[in-house]
Amino acid sequence: MPEQTPHPDSVAQKRTIQVGALARVEGEGSLTLRLRDGQVEEVQLRIFEAPRYFEAFLRGRHLEEVPDITARICGICPVAYQMSSCHALERLVGIEVSGPLRDLRRLLYCGEWIESHTLHIYFLHAPDFLGYESALAMAQDRPEYAKLLRNALQLKKAGNAVISLLGGRAIHPINVRVGGFYQVPSRKELIQLGEQLKAVHEFARQTVRWAASLDFPPVEHDYEFVALRHQTEYPMNEGRLVSNRGLDIAMSAFPDHFEEYQVPYSNASQCRRKASGGQESPGAYQVGPLARWNLNWDRVPASVRQAAVETGITWPCRNPYMSIVARSLEVLYAVEEALRIIAGYELPDRSVVPYQPRAGHGAWITEAPRGILYHRYETDASGIIRQATIIPPTSQNQLQMEQDLLRIAPGLANLPEAEAALQAEKVIRNYDPCISCATHFLKLRVEGR
Amino acid sequence: MTSRKPRLGVFKFASCDGCQLTVLDCEDELLDLAERVDIAYFLEAIRRPLEGEFDIALVEGSIYTPEQEEHIRDIRRRSRFLITLGACAAHGGIQALRNFTQPDEYPRVVYALPQYVESLANSRPASAYVPVDLELQGCPISKQQLLRVLAQILLGSKPHVPNHALCLDCKRRNLVCVLVAQGKPCLGPVTTTGCGVLCPSYDRGCYSCFGPAYQPNTESLARWFGRLGLASAEIQRMFHAYYSQAPGFKEEGQRHA
Numbered sequence: 001m002p003e004q005t006p007h008p009d010s011v012a013q014k015r016t017i018q019v020g021a022l023a024r025v026e027g028e029g030s031l032t033l034r035l036r037d038g039q040v041e042e043v044q045l046r047i048f049e050a051p052r053y054f055e056a057f058l059r060g061r062h063l064e065e066v067p068d069i070t071a072r073i074c075g076i077c078p079v080a081y082q083m084s085s086c087h088a089l090e091r092l093v094g095i096e097v098s099g100p101l102r103d104l105r106r107l108l109y110c111g112e113w114i115e116s117h118t119l120h121i122y123f124l125h126a127p128d129f130l131g132y133e134s135a136l137a138m139a140q141d142r143p144e145y146a147k148l149l150r151n152a153l154q155l156k157k158a159g160n161a162v163i164s165l166l167g168g169r170a171i172h173p174i175n176v177r178v179g180g181f182y183q184v185p186s187r188k189e190l191i192q193l194g195e196q197l198k199a200v201h202e203f204a205r206q207t208v209r210w211a212a213s214l215d216f217p218p219v220e221h222d223y224e225f226v227a228l229r230h231q232t233e234y235p236m237n238e239g240r241l242v243s244n245r246g247l248d249i250a251m252s253a254f255p256d257h258f259e260e261y262q263v264p265y266s267n268a269s270q271c272r273r274k275a276s277g278g279q280e281s282p283g284a285y286q287v288g289p290l291a292r293w294n295l296n297w298d299r300v301p302a303s304v305r306q307a308a309v310e311t312g313i314t315w316p317c318r319n320p321y322m323s324i325v326a327r328s329l330e331v332l333y334a335v336e337e338a339l340r341i342i343a344g345y346e347l348p349d350r351s352v353v354p355y356q357p358r359a360g361h362g363a364w365i366t367e368a369p370r371g372i373l374y375h376r377y378e379t380d381a382s383g384i385i386r387q388a389t390i391i392p393p394t395s396q397n398q399l400q401m402e403q404d405l406l407r408i409a410p411g412l413a414n415l416p417e418a419e420a421a422l423q424a425e426k427v428i429r430n431y432d433p434c435i436s437c438a439t440h441f442l443k444l445r446v447e448g449r
Numbered sequence: 450m451t452s453r454k455p456r457l458g459v460f461k462f463a464s465c466d467g468c469q470l471t472v473l474d475c476e477d478e479l480l481d482l483a484e485r486v487d488i489a490y491f492l493e494a495i496r497r498p499l500e501g502e503f504d505i506a507l508v509e510g511s512i513y514t515p516e517q518e519e520h521i522r523d524i525r526r527r528s529r530f531l532i533t534l535g536a537c538a539a540h541g542g543i544q545a546l547r548n549f550t551q552p553d554e555y556p557r558v559v560y561a562l563p564q565y566v567e568s569l570a571n572s573r574p575a576s577a578y579v580p581v582d583l584e585l586q587g588c589p590i591s592k593q594q595l596l597r598v599l600a601q602i603l604l605g606s607k608p609h610v611p612n613h614a615l616c617l618d619c620k621r622r623n624l625v626c627v628l629v630a631q632g633k634p635c636l637g638p639v640t641t642t643g644c645g646v647l648c649p650s651y652d653r654g655c656y657s658c659f660g661p662a663y664q665p666n667t668e669s670l671a672r673w674f675g676r677l678g679l680a681s682a683e684i685q686r687m688f689h690a691y692y693s694q695a696p697g698f699k700e701e702g703q704r705h706a
Binding site: 025049055068069075133136146 | 465474477483488494497511517550554560588650683686
């Protein structure tokens with residue numbers, strides 16, 4: 001599938017490690033590492049996923065249509081796209097969604113974190129630690145794995161049940177709109193949903209212990225972690241954008257501190273931090289569960305913090321392989337947060353906050369399962385989209401993934417081909433990359449930068 | 450089929466991954482399914498190279514790059530029964546909105562350096578390149594329809610997917626008509642069944658993420674929309690969304706430029 005770029009030259013001891021098609025990631029990408037005399041010459045994470053040009057065809061659509069359309073960017077995290085779209089457009093029209101409607105949105109996001117993270121933990125990531133080609137192979141090999149995966153599927157199903165009740169269906173929900181929802185659930189429906197979540201609560205706790213018991217390569221890197229931070233809550237839909245290196249900005253200032261650029265070998269633009277000096281890899285930063293947890297673990301209830309302490313891992317953690325533990329802690333948090341919201345739910349007096357379209361622009365960031373997701377829109381007075389910018393988490397992590405590969409590359413030089421390729425793939429899967437997301441857009445006014 | 454387990458492959462083209470995720474969303478059935486069929490290729494879930502032939506190929510996504518054109522032909526050669534999953538594979542998907550524009554328009558909007566990006570001028574269905582045995586509609590597909598069709602094939606019967614209008618399902622469920630009673634534009638009268646009547650049961654009109662029903666009377670419905678006060682551009686956007694290239698919807702949208 002991916003063509004091999006010709007080698008530039010000749011005499012030195014050269015070696016190319018190629019992963020033609022990355023498995024157990026969402027979307028299609030390949031990986032090339034070029035070594036010469038044991039030194040890395042080049043790393044390319046190439047995305048050959050077809051571009052779909054969302055930012056282009058959003059132009060001319062009405063703002064009411066946007067959450068339905070942007071959901072289609074990603075089948076694994078459609079709620080994230082709907083949340084970033086709705087919040088950016090609500091900013092634009094000048095409304096704020098509060099009270100029970102705000103809580104329901106948070107509940108919806110809990111559902112997505114549960115299903116998306118559980119899919120990654122057990123089906124995409126676990127086989128790397130346990131030495132299998134897939135979770136299905138694990139289940140067929142050992143009865144205890146089959147049991148584990150049946151439980152994992154029920155946990156994932158509970159997450160999907162949250163999205164299905166609030167959104168109408170698990171993939172591309174139909175009930176989310178600018179200003180709120182088309183219809184809100186009754187207390188009774190939420191209480192039934194709560195029963196399903198209670199039934200998987202203990203397994204979510206077990207998942208944290210199980211994830212922490214895996215064997216991790218003993219590596220640590222000096223990352224810049226970037227995530228939202230809210231005054232009191234673990235961040236989902238609101239907060240300031242912060243990092244462990246002193247970044248602390250309003251989310252609307254994102255374009256002042258981050259920039260997109262293109263690389264010739266990929267259909268996805270990458271995003272990097274502007275002017276961040278004095279670090280190992282200029283411009284690279286990490287978003288996602290590990291970043292979020294490291295920056296916000298004082299914002300979870302004592303029960304979840306206790307589970308984190310019991311893992312024996314020192315937080316903040318800079319071992320990228322341990323992202324699976326951060327993911328499991330977020331699943332546990334999402335289950336408990338969902339139960340908390342359900343217990344306190346009062347039926348709102350309306351399902352949507354009314355608004356009038358107006359000419360203007362609005363930007364927002366929410367925390368998708370894989371990290372911060374930036375949306376910005378401009379509309380005319382009748383609510384027609386004039387411009388759209390969408391920067392998904394995977395294009396933000398892409399430079400960091402390449403940097404991580406550069407670090408391990410010298411150690412791969414003497415490994416057999418298949419083993420070297422596997423080790424490189426594992427580095428990528430730590431990030432749970434969603435290549436479908438990363439490809440389809442990326443708009444850019446590069447001139448002027 | 451022979452006594453060996455049938456080989457199943459899941460293949461991705463230009464798409465959001467949502468339809469193939471539907472396979473992994475079969476939480477109660479997945480492990481049993483994996484006992485009955487050999488899931489021999491499924492890049493999103495299994496780290497295994499593409500090799501051999503397939504009894505059943507599930508194809509997600511539209512054909513949108515030169516590589517994909519080759520790839521779909523290869524999959525067809527390897528497969529006995531080829532089923533496409535969803536709006537993208539059946540009619541080009543939402544990304545086929547680009548088919549109405551000049552080839553260089555979208556790349557220039559989205560990419561600073563469009564020459565780095567490879568795509569064909571039009572997003573097209575698998576059936577534009579190879580014979581397709583069955584198309585499952587939807588954005589995304591229905592899990593129940595997928596499981597039913599797989600069961601029918603495994604039992605050796607001819608798979609069947611109903612294509613009556615969603616409107617009938619609504620009546621069967623005794624839902625109050627959102628179009629007639631509430632004056633909300635609804636594409637239910639021209640949209641094929643499959644979603645389980647989602648939008649009307651959530652108090653909104655259908656926006657047709659399952660595409661045209663059998664013999665859709667789009668012209669009559671568009672007149673209804675006009676009487677409700679929808680402008681031409683709004684009517685066009687309704688027909689030109691997730692199934693903009695499907696026969697009936699394409700022409701109706703073009704009538705309201």
